[in-house]
């Protein structure tokens with residue numbers, strides 16, 4: 317199975333500082349890491365490789381420092397790592413990102429399966445996977461919570477909120493996996509050491525120009541623009557907060573609840 | 587811009603019934619269309635559900651493009667995409683909206699990429715700018731910031747979160763046109779071989795939710811909350827950490843990466859009130875918070891707050907409610 321896993325380096329959300337007064341997002345305060353949702357994609361790829369053999373190529377578009385995320389992917393089981401790095405790729409929205417990734421994947425050659433994370437914690441869209449599939453002209457299954465079968469065909473259970481659908485597809489196909497799909501393993505110390513020595517290929521926009529239109533890269537290829545970023549200021553409700561008066565509080569709140577719900581609720585089985 | 591005009595709303599249907607987010611989009615779409623002075627259309631793909639096309643008009647659409655074919659019974663992704671792309675190219679709406687359900691996000695991405703236009707995910711607010719363009723407002727960075735986004739291509743596409751916009755009151759007097767479209771079909775590369783309900787609870791639709799967070803000491807203690815929920819005819823919800831710890835199933839999760847809820851009463855027990863949790867419940871009609879820490883942010887959005895130990899407060903509250911019920 318020739319599997320490709322697109323991963324993104326993102327800031328560690330628990331460390332990013334959001335300054336409400338200055339209305340800025342301070343990314344520099346946080347360490348960068350692999351998008352947590354992409355770890356499930358990598359683990360899924362590794363489990364398939366353990367069963368069927370084959371190769372895993374991790375690919376990322378981002379600044380030079382994203383190389384560390386790709387090294388982490390190598391430590392976790394990827395065989396090959398490609399970083400798309402170029403000033404002209406910067407500022408891409410999901411359309412330009414997916415187009416650029418699609419161009420690089422065309423250049424990589426034939427593949428059977430692409431596994432993306434459900435979404436990124438910074439961009440938060442979940443769009444790059446399906447858009448990538450569209451650019452490549454292959455089917456996709458999003459929100460896969462369980463891979464039932466991979467081989468000649470793929471059978472996956474996807475989470476459609478109130479329902480779970482089992483979907484069958486031929487290959488090649490792209491899937492996006494959720495947190496329910498597996499439990500990612502931690503890389504061993506040895507894997508980490510080996511990954512430090514492994515090669516991460518760096519491709520510039522120039523290298524994609526044989527398969528792509530550079531006007532569709534980066535800011536230029538991005539139809540959406542962020543005009544403003546605001547830190548939401550909690551409006552709050554001027555509620556009544558009871559301290560050290562649990563009896564009085566529960567009395568008053570019980571009254572309020574009974575009034576609100578009136579006769580509508582089920583007293584029957586009490 | 588190059589002849590693009592009007593608003594179009596994708597009406598998501600499951601098993602022949604319209605997802606309520608589509609009515610909410612028509613409600614918002616009506617407001618935006620009126621402020622632009624342009625028509626609002628709905629698109630419905632389904633099998634033998636013409637009455638539902640009429641419903642879209644009762645909820646605000648001027649026109650409905652209606653496709654009737656058995657392939658649309660299931661979420662036949664590539665056939666949905668094919669027909670939507672064709673329709674958008676023909677009708678040229680300047681704004682095209684879908685619900686930010688899993689299906690809407692998956693399908694919307696494909697349609698946008700095929701059209702080569704922008705798509706803004708999971709909007710919580712939409713407005714028209716002075717220049718007539720659509721301002722799409724959405725949470726980013728895990729809900730910590732709100733981004734205002736504009737699209738320079740047409741149509742301006744967005745998916746919009748469920749339970750944020752208001753639908754109009756159903757009005758059977760409203761008139762509109764249903765335009766039947768012939769479906770074009772492509773061999774399906776994806777087959778849905780099985781469907782099942784994903785779980786028993788539906789927190790998104792519940793009237794009363796009693797939620798627990800890390801203030802609970804162990805998984806079993808959700809039973810205490812279940813007692814209160816049952817008494818009020820409601821369901822149990824959760825913040826994310828208990829879900830991640832495997833204490834309760836994911837469908838109970840409320841918040842940014844869980845369900846957005848708008849119940850009549852939301853009772854938060856042992857939940858601090860992180861931005862990600864508030865993102866999913868701040869629209870609740872009445873919020874009651876029980877937390878031992880007086881500085882917990884949840885109190886800032888609460889209508890009633892009790893500073894106290896939930897293990898002490900919840901049983902007391904159950905007692906008091908029972909007393910009132912038996913007295914009346």
Ligand SMILES: Cc1cc2nc3c(=O)[nH]c(=O)nc-3n(C[C@H](O)[C@H](O)[C@H](O)COP(=O)(O)OP(=O)(O)OC[C@H]3O[C@@H](n4cnc5c(N)ncnc54)[C@H](O)[C@@H]3O)c2cc1C
Pocket residue numbers: 329437728798799800801802824825826827828839840841842843844845855856857858859860861862863866876877878879882894895896897
């Ligand atoms: C990408 C991303 C998505 C996320 N999505 C979600 C989401 O969808 N939903 C969500 O909820 N979170 C989400 N989170 C996590 C969120 O940031 C918080 O970590 C989480 O909401 C905290 O849960 P909590 O309030 O239960 O726990 P804590 O923050 O640990 O709060 C526990 C509270 O219980 C109180 N307490 C302790 N003991 C008692 C007692 N005996 N009686 C009464 N009170 C007591 C404490 O004072 C404290 O306020 C997300 C985070 C990220 C990064």
Ligand SMILES: Nc1ncnc2c1ncn2[C@@H]1O[C@H](COP(=O)(O)O)[C@@H](O)[C@H]1O
Pocket residue numbers: 321322323324351353354357375376377378410413417431432433434435436439440441442443444445
């Ligand atoms: N810059 C990128 N490089 C490689 N893969 C990406 C990039 N951005 C997004 N992806 C992939 O697309 C998925 C969805 O991302 P998003 O649409 O940003 O939420 C991620 O989980 C990754 O698998």
